[in-house]
Amino acid sequence: MVYPRKIYPELYSHAQTNLVTVLTGMRRTGKTTLIQQLLADLPNKNSIYLDLQRPDNRELFEQKNYDTIRETFIARGILPDLPMIVALDEMQLAPESPSAIKYLSDHHKIKFIVTGSSSYYLKNLFSESLSGRKKLFELFPLDFGEYLTFKEVQHSPLDWREGQFNNLEYNRLSSYYEDYIRFGGFPQVVLAQSEAEKRDILSDIMSSYVNIDIRSLADFSDERNLYALAKLLAGRVGNRVEYSNLSRLIGLSRPTVTNYVQFFEKTYLIRTIGVYTRSIDREIVKSRKLYFCDTGLANTLSDLSSGAQFENTLFNQLARIRQVQYFALKSGQEIDFVLNDDFAIEAKETPLEADLSYLKRIAATAGVTNVRLVGRRESPKFKNYAWAGSII
Known part of the structure; x- marks a missing residue:
């Protein structure tokens, strides 16, 4: 079918x-x-x-x-x-x-x-x-709405940008969303019947990328270094790309690492996003943040933390909607995502009221009016956030 x-x-x-x-x-x-x-x-x-x-x-x-x-x-x-x-x-x-x-x-x-x-x-x-x-x-790999279509699960778009946590949809679809976070959205992976089969397909996709795409699209002499760098990057999902640090860890020159990372992005393995700013400000951090095109693929390369899996999945959901950036100050204060220049979004596995207060405060500093907490799980008492599975 x-x-x-x-x-x-x-x-x-x-x-x-x-x-x-x-x-x-x-x-x-x-x-x-x-x-x-x-x-x-x-x-x-x-x-x-x-x-x-x-x-x-x-x-x-x-x-x-x-x-x-x-x-x-x-x-x-x-x-x-x-x-x-x-x-x-x-x-x-x-x-x-x-x-x-x-x-x-x-x-x-x-x-x-x-x-x-x-x-x-x-x-x-x-x-x-x-x-x-x-x-x-x-x-791109399937978004969560397409994932549900492939699973033949009934769903309809919801306005996730406002309103309270949707308990009914969470109870109905959360097990599917957890599978989506863990194994990603490659069509063959979604349709696979067992976890072992899903892992085998993901490993095969990565192997094909290294053995076919890298060889046919690039003039790189050492595929092992490329694979080692991909594994290193997978462990840094949601973090800023620090080329000097990567160069030191992998033992390659900074220009070589930069070329490899650019190749990964041009061949859809990763995405990097820039900083949101309306003016040049010395407080704004200039480094780009890194995400993988598919969380299942990133999980194949590295043992991602639960929070990193969720943030990477949410990034890919948002990236299908509009432009995504992030906001950060040298003090360490940060907004995970700024959607289309006017919507500040913070990813929290179990959101709390204090998270919303923090987001509003940092969004005001960034000059962004609209804010939204997006959560992975149901919070015991706090309900003023969107469940990530409603972004379809």
Whole structure:
């Protein structure tokens, strides 16, 4: 069964235009499933799907005569007298393909739908050859609403920004949210039946990232150092990225560590967020904070604390809504998240009234009017907060 993704309606709409539709995201987030679903749903059935992990498909785009590529499409069953749709999966493996796509799109009006595992690679690959001819969509692991859809659990959006703790929804859905915190939102992981199977899939995703994505997308000589740095970063979820400290701990130069961290972000393993500020102030801390794209993956690399698991999960929930930053002073006072410049959010596993007072005080310092505590569990007496599982 194919479960709907929130990105699909916009993706489907764009797939019916003449522009190149680009879907990017980390390995195993469901890109292949989505483009195969597009080919099944689009009215135009004159289409072909090419997996560029196959050498014979990659070789097709190494040809200098682009008209020969079109002839190959026809030989493989696509009709020459009707509009053509060509889907290319993992196109970063065929670095010569963008110029061919441009030519075939311009001269033969072929519609291309392509996927890849690196936003940086695809944006730069397309920057000149397909400038103005494409739209890039990013696919992430399931958010909690999509997780519930895959679990076939009924749910509906709630206004988590105001009101009291929702006891009914918490009692109904908290066991699902705890599973989501622990194992994350990769579709195969969510659908796996046992914890052992979930852990095996997560390990395999990380192994594929190291052995396939790193080798195909980067010119790094030592994959072991990259993996060691990924493990080190996983243990620092929710903390500021201190490059000098990381360099000392792992035994690599600061520029090398910086390049590795940037590569991790461009290939969707991690996200970093900046400081919220309305003016340059000497009290504001400039370092970026680090989160992983999926808490289950971070748990595979490091034994995350309960609080770190929750904060990382909440970050990913909020990041699907709008821009996320954080606020911090050198004194140590901090707001976990500032959403869209106007909403201060503090993550607490079991919120207390004192936490709300603290948040309001620091938010006033930051110049943010709206505040909200978001909790993981039910607080015995305090109810003026949102349960994190209601952010769907």
